[in-house]
Amino acid sequence: MAEIVPDPWQAWRRHTAARIALGRVGVATPTDEALRFGLAHAMARDAIHAPLDVAALQAELQAVGWPVLQARSRAADRTEYLRRPDLGRQLHPDDAPRLRAHAQQQREAGQPAPDLCIVVGDGLSSLAVQRHTRALLAALPQHLPAGFTLAPIVVVTQARVAVADEIGELLGAAMSAIFIGERPGLSSPDSLGIYLTHGPRRGRNDAERNCISNVRPEGLRPEAAAFKLAWLMKRALQLGCTGVNLKDESDLEVLEAAPADRALK
Numbered sequence: 001m002a003e004i005v006p007d008p009w010q011a012w013r014r015h016t017a018a019r020i021a022l023g024r025v026g027v028a029t030p031t032d033e034a035l036r037f038g039l040a041h042a043m044a045r046d047a048i049h050a051p052l053d054v055a056a057l058q059a060e061l062q063a064v065g066w067p068v069l070q071a072r073s074r075a076a077d078r079t080e081y082l083r084r085p086d087l088g089r090q091l092h093p094d095d096a097p098r099l100r101a102h103a104q105q106q107r108e109a110g111q112p113a114p115d116l117c118i119v120v121g122d123g124l125s126s127l128a129v130q131r132h133t134r135a136l137l138a139a140l141p142q143h144l145p146a147g148f149t150l151a152p153i154v155v156v157t158q159a160r161v162a163v164a165d166e167i168g169e170l171l172g173a174a175m176s177a178i179f180i181g182e183r184p185g186l187s188s189p190d191s192l193g194i195y196l197t198h199g200p201r202r203g204r205n206d207a208e209r210n211c212i213s214n215v216r217p218e219g220l221r222p223e224a225a226a227f228k229l230a231w232l233m234k235r236a237l238q239l240g241c242t243g244v245n246l247k248d249e250s251d252l253e254v255l256e257a258a259p260a261d262r263a264l265k
Contacts, residue, residue, distance in 0.1 A: 017187035017218065037186070044184035049078060052126035054155055060134055067152040069102065071095040071167065075158035088160035091167060099154070099170040107172075114151035116233060117173035117200070121159025125181030128192040132215055133179055135222040136192070143230030161195045161209070168200025175236055176200035177229060182213060191216050194225060196232050198242040208243040210236075 009021030022033045029037075058068045074090040075081035081088050091099075107113075120133055137153075151171045156163055161178055168176030175198050182191040192215040197204055210232050215225040231250035236242045 019186060040186040040189075043189045044186060047125040047127045047181070047184040047189040048082075050126050051078070052122040052129055052155075052157055054157060057120070057130060057133065057155060061137065061153060064134070064138070066137060069099070069152045069154045071099065071154050071156045073156060073158040073160065073163050078158070081158040085160055088158055089162035091156075091163055091170075096166070096170060099167060102152070103171045112149055113172045113174065114149045115174050115237065116148070117151040117164070117168040117171045117176045118153045119156055119159070119164040119167050119176060119178040120153060121156045121161075121163060121178055121180040123159055123161075123181035123193070124183045125190060125192075127184075128181040128190040128216065129179065131190050132192045132222055136179060136194075136215065136226055139223045139226035140230060143227050145234065161206075162204065164195070165197060165200045165204045166202050168197065169202060173200060174198065175233060175242070177233075179215075188214070188216065188219065191219060194229055196229065196236065196242050198236045198240065198246075206243075208241075210242045210246055210248065 007021070013021050019037070023030050025031075028034075054070060058070065061068050072092045072095060073081070073088045074092050075084060075087040118137075120129060122129055151173050154167050154171075156167070159178070159180060161180060164176040164178035175196060177194055177196045180193050180195065182193040184191070191213070194212040194215060196210045196212075197208060212220065212225050212228055212232075214220050215222060220228075228248065228250045231253065232242070232246065232248060235246055239246060
């Protein structure tokens with residue numbers, strides 16, 4: 001009887017969701033792998049097209065003490081959003097006066113200008129926003145310095161990254177951070193991205209932002225992402241900038257804080 005040799009690729013597959021070691025039947029992939037590919041593709045499409053449940057997200061955040069405002073981009077619907085990325089980067093003109101009035105009320109009440117405006121945008125995966133926003137926000141406050149001020153969270157539909165520039169500018173924030181659904185992959189339909197911008201205003205470009213990507217339990221866990229975001233914000237306030245002039249060295253702080261015996265393991 002011929003000896004059955006275990007497939008060494010199977011050991012690798014246990015440690016990654018990447019599509020490796022798929023096998024073959026003749027010149028084609030096995031039927032079960034073709035079905036898995038179809039399921040992954042369908043999940044990615046659904047993540048892009050499924051609408052964000054804004055009411056549920058707002059209620060969830062308000063229940064744990066986060067004030068929330070709602071807004072939308074200039075893209076009228078999902079079809080226009082996908083065809084016209086430029087419209088997703090612009091705040092709807094009906095929402096700008098409301099945000100400006102809120103900032104004015106805060107100033108008249110003697111409130112300081114916020115250090116940070118957090119924008120939550122559906123982006124290309126509402127699934128990521130729905131799943132991971134609360135955990136990320138729950139982990140963030142413990143890493144913020146004393147006296148750090150926050151504007152209300154603004155939940156934006158049909159959002160692209162740059163819409164946070166205008167929102168941060170209207171609210172008078174020193175920085176804006178947008179939590180946004182990233183383009184889904186075949187193994188990651190629910191990946192959340194964070195983009196931090198110092199001095200938000202219309203016309204900022206991507207070289208002036210810092211990005212934290214793949215926020216999800218299987219990637220960068222929300223707790224780790226919150227620590228990294230807080231570190232970047234502190235440095236951004238010290239340097240007066242984000243983007244290419246702000247290098248993320250938060251991992252060095254983690255290593256320096258770790259006990260020597262733990263660091264060696």
